[in-house]
Amino acid sequence: MRFVLALLLSLAALLASMPAWAQANQQADAAPLQFRDAAEETRFHALATELRCVMCQNQSLADSNALIALELRREVLDLMRAGKSDGQVKEHLVQRYGEFVLYKPRVEGRTWLLWLGPALVLLAGAVLVVVLVRRKSAQPLPRNDEPQEW
Amino acid sequence: MKTSRWLPLALFVALAALLAAGVWMSRKPDRDVLPSPLIGKPAPEFALPVLHDPQHTVRLADLRGQPFLLNVWGSWCVECRVEHPVLTRFAETKRLRVVGYNWKDEPADALRWLEQFGNPFWLVLADVEGRAAIDWGIYGAPETFLVDGAGIIRWKHVGPLTDAVIADELMPALQQVEAAR
Numbered sequence: 001m002r003f004v005l006a007l008l009l010s011l012a013a014l015l016a017s018m019p020a021w022a023q024a025n026q027q028a029d030a031a032p033l034q035f036r037d038a039a040e041e042t043r044f045h046a047l048a049t050e051l052r053c054v055m056c057q058n059q060s061l062a063d064s065n066a067l068i069a070l071e072l073r074r075e076v077l078d079l080m081r082a083g084k085s086d087g088q089v090k091e092h093l094v095q096r097y098g099e100f101v102l103y104k105p106r107v108e109g110r111t112w113l114l115w116l117g118p119a120l121v122l123l124a125g126a127v128l129v130v131v132l133v134r135r136k137s138a139q140p141l142p143r144n145d146e147p148q149e150w
Numbered sequence: 151m152k153t154s155r156w157l158p159l160a161l162f163v164a165l166a167a168l169l170a171a172g173v174w175m176s177r178k179p180d181r182d183v184l185p186s187p188l189i190g191k192p193a194p195e196f197a198l199p200v201l202h203d204p205q206h207t208v209r210l211a212d213l214r215g216q217p218f219l220l221n222v223w224g225s226w227c228v229e230c231r232v233e234h235p236v237l238t239r240f241a242e243t244k245r246l247r248v249v250g251y252n253w254k255d256e257p258a259d260a261l262r263w264l265e266q267f268g269n270p271f272w273l274v275l276a277d278v279e280g281r282a283a284i285d286w287g288i289y290g291a292p293e294t295f296l297v298d299g300a301g302i303i304r305w306k307h308v309g310p311l312t313d314a315v316i317a318d319e320l321m322p323a324l325q326q327v328e329a330a331r
Contacts, residue, residue, distance in 0.1 A: 054289040057182060067254065068289045071280045096287040098187040132154060 054097050183308045193297050194285035201274035218247040220295040224255040225263035227291040233310035241270035250274035298327045
């Protein structure tokens with residue numbers, strides 16, 4: 001019983017820590033991009049951290065020093081200045097490089113399990129715990145001289 | 151209590167199966183390669199100068215009619231040198247036009263590279279800025295695209311071409327393109 005609980009708890013902890021992998025840490029931009037104002041810079045950085053570098057695949061566009069990341073940062077800034085919304089900028093890159101560039105995949109037929117999976121596992125775990133606890137408490141307490149299973 | 155005794159084992163087996171599936175799915179050496187969303191779609195429009203004649207601009211429309219292979223390379227690219235003999239051997243078969251896409255390179259360096267190692271290309275386009283490459287979804291050199299006569303991208307390979315890749319992937323794709331015409 002305790003083992004099951006421990007397993008469930010560690011699973012829950014594992015799932016809870018998952019978004020941390022996906023979060024890219026903010027870092028000073030190496031490329032000499034010139035921003036017009038602070039608002040533009042903030043928006044650019046927010047956007048670039050949500051886009052994955054296609055070359056070095058565990059870094060965001062904001063963090064990467066790969067050649068292509070430099071190019072794409074420039075492209076993102078140009079698209080922003082052309083009046084494109086964040087969604088349009090992302091779509092522009094997705095059309096060329098695929099869904100992979102998005103750190104947050106869109107909720108759709110193929111990705112619903114990715115989004116809802118952790119919640120489903122947590123729910124299943126909660127149901128399991130409730131059922132086990134109910135069943136256990138319905139039984140009379142074992143006498144001390146009886147051999148325990150766990 | 152009988153079922154809950156087996157529960158940890160069942161959970162362990164389920165978890166082990168999940169992890170094994172993850173390992174199994176990532177067994178391919180080219181697992182980092184991104185599938186191009188452009189396969190089956192029209193190649194992006196471009197207008198790029200010819201490396202050997204910068205005054206002359208080539209557009210996608212100029213290449214239509216017959217299929218061609220587009221090979222992305224740069225003189226700075228180490229893997230391109232590895233690929234070069236393979237590509238040269240393939241180009242010499244004259245199976246189809248091999249168009250070079252000189253990506254983010256100094257034209258002088260590119261010309262020297264071709265002089266030193268030989269020029270297997272039917273035509274070399276120069277994309278010094280690397281702007282047009284974004285439309286192609288290019289993210290590293292070498293990359294190779296197969297574009298059919300109608301200008302549709304049919305196949306893409308990321309990384310150096312090998313004889314095996316040409317025989318097992320490119321040739322079947324090319325035969326399909328030719329059969330469809």
